[in-house]
Amino acid sequence: MRLKLTAKDALIIVDVQRDFCHGGALAVPNGDAVVEPLNSYVEAFKATGLPIVATRDWHPPNHVSFRERGGLWPPHCVQGTTGAEFHPDLKLPEDAIVISKATHPDEEAYSGFEGTELAELLRGKGITRLFVGGLATDYCVKMTVLDALRLGFTTLLLEDAIKGVDVNPGDSERAIEEMLSNGAIAINLSDLKL
Ligand code: VGL
Ligand code: ZN
Numbered sequence: 001m002r003l004k005l006t007a008k009d010a011l012i013i014v015d016v017q018r019d020f021c022h023g024g025a026l027a028v029p030n031g032d033a034v035v036e037p038l039n040s041y042v043e044a045f046k047a048t049g050l051p052i053v054a055t056r057d058w059h060p061p062n063h064v065s066f067r068e069r070g071g072l073w074p075p076h077c078v079q080g081t082t083g084a085e086f087h088p089d090l091k092l093p094e095d096a097i098v099i100s101k102a103t104h105p106d107e108e109a110y111s112g113f114e115g116t117e118l119a120e121l122l123r124g125k126g127i128t129r130l131f132v133g134g135l136a137t138d139y140c141v142k143m144t145v146l147d148a149l150r151l152g153f154t155t156l157l158l159e160d161a162i163k164g165v166d167v168n169p170g171d172s173e174r175a176i177e178e179m180l181s182n183g184a185i186a187i188n189l190s191d192l193k194l
Contacts, residue, residue: 014134019083133158
């Protein structure tokens with residue numbers, strides 16, 4: 001595939017935060033590996049002057065997804081903590097748009113569109129095609145991609161810039177299949193015409 005970036009494109013970087021990477025509270029196996037390819041995508045979007053969005057999991061300390069409240073996860077990405085920071089090696093430009101999600105104590109939100117202004121913001125900029133990568137393939141990337149498709153965005157999955165949790169073996173593979181069967185298109189850096 002040979003893809004050329006156009007004025008209707010935006011890059012969506014999902015939850016590349018310390019807690020999802022090596023040594024973090026909810027480390028995704030090999031999560032750090034998304035940083036380098038994402039930095040290359042950032043370069044391409046920056047060079048073309050296109051919007052770069054970074055979503056972040058931004059939980060209050062008593063979030064419903066935490067085990068102490070019967071949720072699935074250890075406490076992670078608590079608002080204002082080091083673990084909630086973006087990966088230190090991720091080269092987000094100054095003008096990147098940060099979208100915080102799952103900020104309400106009693107509501108889980110895996111998708112960057114859920115309970116946020118993301119869709120309106122993108123539409124306001126005339127964006128129709130999204131390039132989505134980040135963490136984790138089988139949770140926030142998947143739900144963000146499925147929402148993007150439902151909302152009518154052409155959605156490209158950055159296959160070389162995603163990693164999954166795989167609570168059950170094969171979860172990430174199944175998540176990718178689900179995204180593709182719903183209309184997402186898998187691409188790699190080499191598909192970008194730079
Ligand atoms: C995520 C589990 C819990 C994610 C967020 O970003 O994929 N996964 N919270
Ligand atoms: Zn979370």
